[in-house]
Amino acid sequence: DAGVIQSPRHEVTEMGQEVTLRCKPISGHDYLFWYRQTMMRGLELLIYFNNNVPIDDSGMPEDRFSAKMPNASFSTLKIQPSEPRDSAVYFCASNEQGRNQPQHFGDGTRLSIL
Amino acid sequence: AQKITQTQPGMFVQEKEAVTLDCTYDTSDPSYGLFWYKQPSSGEMIFLIYQGSYDQQNATEGRYSLNFQKARKSANLVISASQLGDSAMYFCAMRGGGGADGLTFGKGTHLIIQP
Numbered sequence: 001d002a003g004v005i006q007s008p009r010h011e012v013t014e015m016g017q018e019v020t021l022r023c024k025p026i027s028g029h030d031y032l033f034w035y036r037q038t039m040m041r042g043l044e045l046l047i048y049f050n051n052n053v054p055i056d057d058s059g060m061p062e063d064r065f066s067a068k069m070p071n072a073s074f075s076t077l078k079i080q081p082s083e084p085r086d087s088a089v090y091f092c093a094s095n096e097q098g099r100n101q102p103q104h105f106g107d108g109t110r111l112s113i114l
Numbered sequence: 115a116q117k118i119t120q121t122q123p124g125m126f127v128q129e130k131e132a133v134t135l136d137c138t139y140d141t142s143d144p145s146y147g148l149f150w151y152k153q154p155s156s157g158e159m160i161f162l163i164y165q166g167s168y169d170q171q172n173a174t175e176g177r178y179s180l181n182f183q184k185a186r187k188s189a190n191l192v193i194s195a196s197q198l199g200d201s202a203m204y205f206c207a208m209r210g211g212g213g214a215d216g217l218t219f220g221k222g223t224h225l226i227i228q229p
Contacts, residue, residue, distance in 0.1 A: 031215060033217075035218055042219055048216050050215070055215070056216065059216070099145070099166075103217060104160065104161065105151075105159035107157065107158050
């Protein structure tokens, strides 16, 4: 089975540009999560969806960040305008219904804002 | 608020020895789940093992086992017969608390297996 697929794997862009990260969850998974990993703050939950509906976006750093899930097989995380402090690895994860179900992570997008 | 503490930033272990990675947690929710993930230098996050707060038995998955001590709020990962390929970052994480489904992660332990 295909795992969680993220694109692009690497993104380098200049400050002020719009950045869009993409994620395809595992088919049949009801939950989708976006995490950010930095050396300073570790792994942080940004937002998660259940059945395509955003449930908790309290981890989204500021209004420059937005996330959508238009259907069960696709989600985007957008940063506009981007800033150097947004540089991080962004992970998407998904899991089946059930609190004991493990989250399966994509390979991440390494984002560098110059 | 939930919190995960991993007190070992780094560990060096000889190949074939057993390894214990420490994890303590804090939550006021009686229902929660504890997870361990491995992150090799290539960067992906690999799920290793899960323990539910109401599980009576300690979880095991191959060479991985979880030493769950609920009263102490600890969930240590034990790797038996370590291998060179076990060298990686290891993260303890918790899900729970008011129905929240996102994971709260610890800072991680960098494990290096020496030949």
